[in-house]
Amino acid sequence: DWLLGQDGALDILSLGSAVDWSHGGRLGNWLTVNGRPPHELDLNAGEAYRLRLMNVSNARSFEIDPNSFDAKILAFDGQATPQAQVLGYSPMILGSAQRVDLLVQPRSGGSFSINELSNGQTYPMVNFKVVGNKEPVAPAIALKPNDLPEPDIENATTFKLHMTGGAMGRIGETTYNGEVMSGDDFVNFKQFWALNGVANLPEEPFFRAERNESVIIEVFNDTSFLHAMHVHGHHFRIIERIGVSIDEGQPWKDTFLIGARQTTRIAFVADNPGKWLFHCHMLEHAAAGMTTWFDVK
Ligand SMILES: [Cu+2]
Missing domain, CATH: 2.60.40.420 (Cupredoxins -  blue copper proteins)
Structure with a gap:
């Protein structure tokens, strides 16, 4: 999805546009x-x-x-x-x-x-x-699913994530690099989004989990935009989507879309030790604050 100028070349002058970063990200025209x-x-x-x-x-x-x-x-x-x-x-x-x-x-x-x-x-x-004109022969084709551990929903620990910021949204008190931002800070630091009141990577993780602990992340998108939230190191099942009429079932995924004012609950077994990013995969949003991390011991 490339943004080309009148001359047909990549429009590089508009890279980093604060309008893009605070709206739906940089969209192209080709x-x-x-x-x-x-x-x-x-x-x-x-x-x-x-x-x-x-x-x-x-x-x-x-x-x-x-x-x-x-x-x-x-x-x-x-x-x-x-x-x-x-x-x-x-x-x-x-x-x-x-x-x-x-x-x-x-x-x-x-x-x-x-x-x-x-x-x-x-x-x-x-x-x-x-x-050609051959008739299909292969009757039943499927892939072999991976043997992923099912989260124990009853006994899972829930961690809540409040998404704020962006144009036409409110951001509330927001910390960036350990300091509360005010006035022109948002524009000067180009931080327009926050997860639980923190723009970009916090010192402390969003949550810590014991290895093989079942976790639920409950995400509330309190912004005016769609986001593509991506979990590193794990696949999850979407167990609930509030404000959505489509039934997508519960396939394993590592990225989910969440619309404005929607709440989505995902569940997985934290079976992969390490420090993992959890962020919006619209890259301008990630750069402008929509990035956090969790720690699996
Ligand atoms: Cu986003």
Whole structure:
């Protein structure tokens, strides 16, 4: 998701724009897939393909509809689903850092595109031309799920995270590098967001967990923007989303989208010792304060 100037070159003068950092992040005006503008790839009819979609843009969320080309979900964020499954809703929003693996078994004559559908527009990012006329043979394709430990929800420890800041939001008392910010500090330090009242990495972790402890993180997005919250070192299940009508089930993920004023509860077993980041993966938000960490002993 590149921002190009009138001359077609990367617009570098606008890098670091405080407006971008305090709003939805730096959004571009030119999309590429595998480093190329919209192009065509050949697929053989009858073969099974696994398409791994990774949103590696710094801030843009993509809306795609796997059902529009009969794709099934094989994995979210690198974790296989138990079966290849039809997505029960559309479109799917793929936020920064999110991945989805799709199973496609094209039929003769079934050429299709993967479209970006945001804002009611249809923008073909990549076109697939189906060649040949073989019938699909592979009956039931699925990946083998990893054996991840199930969190013990009943006995889990809950840690609450309050997200504040950004344009059209309130931030309250906010600490940065151990000092309470005031006046022009927010602009001078370019810190516009806070997690539990702290902009960027605090000295003390957001929480400490014993190894193999089940934890629940309850996140309240008290801002006016969508965020793509990413946990390092662990995959989690979303156990509750308040203010959301879509039922996504509870697949393992390492990044979840949370809309304005929504609350999301995620659960996982802290089985990976170390110091781990927990941050918004819209990179301008992360740089501008939306970053914290937790410690697994
Ligand atoms: Cu964000």
